[in-house]
Amino acid sequence: MGTQVRDKSLLKMHSTGWWELALAERLTPAEKHAWQQHLATCPRCQAEWSAWLEVEALFKSTPVPAPPEGFADRTLARLEHARRRRYAVGLLSAFFLILLVWLLILTTGSNYLRDILNVGDVLLTSRELLLQTLMRVWVSASALKNTLLRLLLGISALLYFSLIFNGTLAATATLVLVNKRRSAVYLE
Amino acid sequence: MEQKRIRAAQDGNQAAIRWLIEEYQAPVYALCYRMLGTPQDAEDAAQEALVRGINNLDSFDLERPLRPWLLRVTSNLCIDRLRRRKFTVSLDDMGEDGAWEWKAGSAISPERHLLRKEQAEQVRDLLAILSPQDRSLVTLFYWEELSYAEISAVTTLTESAIKSRLYRARRALARELLKERQDGHTS
Numbered sequence A: 001m002g003t004q005v006r007d008k009s010l011l012k013m014h015s016t017g018w019w020e021l022a023l024a025e026r027l028t029p030a031e032k033h034a035w036q037q038h039l040a041t042c043p044r045c046q047a048e049w050s051a052w053l054e055v056e057a058l059f060k061s062t063p064v065p066a067p068p069e070g071f072a073d074r075t076l077a078r079l080e081h082a083r084r085r086r087y088a089v090g091l092l093s094a095f096f097l098i099l100l101v102w103l104l105i106l107t108t109g110s111n112y113l114r115d116i117l118n119v120g121d122v123l124l125t126s127r128e129l130l131l132q133t134l135m136r137v138w139v140s141a142s143a144l145k146n147t148l149l150r151l152l153l154g155i156s157a158l159l160y161f162s163l164i165f166n167g168t169l170a171a172t173a174t175l176v177l178v179n180k181r182r183s184a185v186y187l188e
Numbered sequence B: 001m002e003q004k005r006i007r008a009a010q011d012g013n014q015a016a017i018r019w020l021i022e023e024y025q026a027p028v029y030a031l032c033y034r035m036l037g038t039p040q041d042a043e044d045a046a047q048e049a050l051v052r053g054i055n056n057l058d059s060f061d062l063e064r065p066l067r068p069w070l071l072r073v074t075s076n077l078c079i080d081r082l083r084r085r086k087f088t089v090s091l092d093d094m095g096e097d098g099a100w101e102w103k104a105g106s107a108i109s110p111e112r113h114l115l116r117k118e119q120a121e122q123v124r125d126l127l128a129i130l131s132p133q134d135r136s137l138v139t140l141f142y143w144e145e146l147s148y149a150e151i152s153a154v155t156t157l158t159e160s161a162i163k164s165r166l167y168r169a170r171r172a173l174a175r176e177l178l179k180e181r182q183d184g185h186t187s
């Protein structure tokens, strides 16, 4: 009978639940007493428990060093660097996007483009259209809080605007030349 | 007051950003230090965490406290770095005696004589036996002195999950210390 009770309490005190309570210091005073008694008679628990107390004491008496001198300044510098890099990456990707779109128009949309180009004073109209679209995009972008996006759109617009002017000229010239050559071939 | 400053930082106000860094550098650095183990790694990670936090401040909900949010960014970053470190053992990882110092996640732990080591080294070596996530939990619990609810906000684990993980981690630490003792005696 006596051993049975002891076995039971042993089982209990070796259980995860018990240790969890003991480590969290959530044992009742009576349980605490029983625990102390068990520790005095059980070398296994005694060893682990005292090791645990030691770990806890070690942790509590080992403060973390404060950030080194100048840490905040270095962090600010890094922030600035990261920001600049983000702008640069944004700019570059905007540039390549415009280039890509332009190349796409030149290669796949040349037929369509030729149709437009055949209409007189195409340069003016396209520039006006472009300007209108850009203004619209600009207005909707201004509604957004994101300043980076605004800047990017501004730069893209600028690049696109200057590119399309020269580009349209170049494309017109090329297409007109090609057309003339073609019609010349047909006429022959 | 704090909310006002955080909002100003969200809008890119330099003074507010400086204030934010100065206000939160200590807990962020402490977490990195305990997680990564060396001042160099800690400074690099803490800076990165603060930069990330500030650059993503738009996604921070002003109604909540900033510290757990920042510590979450930091903890995730450190866990990431520890996982990557697992696959890159460099010469820097050599201990003074030329033995491979045991790093997070590596399988073998060479004999160490814990008793002779400095206290700080003891802490570092003990924490090194834990998984990155458990190391984060233990650090948040002991050094950041967060409540279970706050740790839950940092880690997105439930409080009961945190309790049982912490329990297992602490028990593992005790057993590790015992093992060190025994190794120290036999060798």
Ligand SMILES: [Zn+2]
Binding pocket: A013, A014, A038, A042, A043, A044, A045, A046
């Ligand atoms: Zn026992």
